[in-house]
Amino acid sequence: MHKKMRMRVKQSLYFLYRLMSPIINPYQLSMSIPRYGGYVGDLMKYSRLNGAEPIKISDLYPCIHEKSPTSSFDSHYFYLDIWAAQRIMENKPELHVDVGSKVDFVGFLTCFTDVISIDIRPLMANLDNFEPLSGDILALPFGDGTVQSLSCLHVAEHIGLGRYGDSLNPKGTEMAAKELSRVLAKDGNLFLALPVGRPKVCFNAHRIHSPHQILKYFDDLELVEFSGVDDAGVYKRDLQISDLENSNYACGFFWFKKEQYGR
Numbered sequence: 103m104h105k106k107m108r109m110r111v112k113q114s115l116y117f118l119y120r121l122m123s124p125i126i127n128p129y130q131l132s133m134s135i136p137r138y139g140g141y142v143g144d145l146m147k148y149s150r151l152n153g154a155e156p157i158k159i160s161d162l163y164p165c166i167h168e169k170s171p172t173s174s175f176d177s178h179y180f181y182l183d184i185w186a187a188q189r190i191m192e193n194k195p196e197l198h199v200d201v202g203s204k205v206d207f208v209g210f211l212t213c214f215t216d217v218i219s220i221d222i223r224p225l226m227a228n229l230d231n232f233e234p235l236s237g238d239i240l241a242l243p244f245g246d247g248t249v250q251s252l253s254c255l256h257v258a259e260h261i262g263l264g265r266y267g268d269s270l271n272p273k274g275t276e277m278a279a280k281e282l283s284r285v286l287a288k289d290g291n292l293f294l295a296l297p298v299g300r301p302k303v304c305f306n307a308h309r310i311h312s313p314h315q316i317l318k319y320f321d322d323l324e325l326v327e328f329s330g331v332d333d334a335g336v337y338k339r340d341l342q343i344s345d346l347e348n349s350n351y352a353c354g355f356f357w358f359k360k361e362q363y364g365r
Contacts, residue, residue: 137166177335195251202257279319299349
């Protein structure tokens with residue numbers, strides 16, 4: 103009973119944290135007062151050092167949350183971007199199309215191939231080998247079977263929840279899957295990633311799908327590889343499709359291929 107009560111209290115506190123964090127981050131706020139003390143101490147110590155430049159109050163720029171023993175990173179995006187970039191590079195496409203993925207990932211791809219970036223909020227960057235287009239993942243500006251190399255990383259789980267200004271649609275992820283399949287060329291490669299585990303909707307942040315749901319959404323494609331990051335943030339390669347089925351918030355990396363003589 104006590105264990106259940108502690109779990110309920112923990113869940114309630116986490117729920118309150120999620121509601122408050124868009125306005126103010128309670129954890130960072132609780133840590134700010136002692137860290138500001140350390141900031142003032144460092145400022146006074148620096149000012150007394152030989153050769154220290156004069157510092158105006160108007161030029162102060164407190165950075166107080168970055169003294170940590172290791173560098174922090176988001177395990178989903180860190181491992182995912184490496185995984186996808188490596189496989190795209192190995193396949194040596196003359197042109198790669200990305201739909202809505204993280205902007206630095208899209209930029210890195212331009213180092214070794216031409217890239218078209220499709221996004222409801224287009225990436226208006228000035229880069230060689232790069233063409234940004236405003237577009238909707240539910241109506242991609244390509245004909246049937248015309249895209250040889252395609253990626254959509256940590257995007258499809260958001261479709262239809264309105265988070266990025268898109269229309270509300272409970273079938274958003276499934277419809278996005280069908281549209282990605284439609285434009286993929288015969289023998290083409292699709293690199294897809296999204297949260298996986300026990301299915302639920304965390305409105306309006308994202309959906310979580312079971313890996314088997316994703317296979318059903320892409321039933322006209324062949325699964326080449328399933329890798330991912332588990333709940334503990336550990337990157338795991340060449341998983342079985344059921345390995346992340348009971349996760350809370352894992353990330354599944356799917357490499358799909360449209361068969362040369364398939365549907």
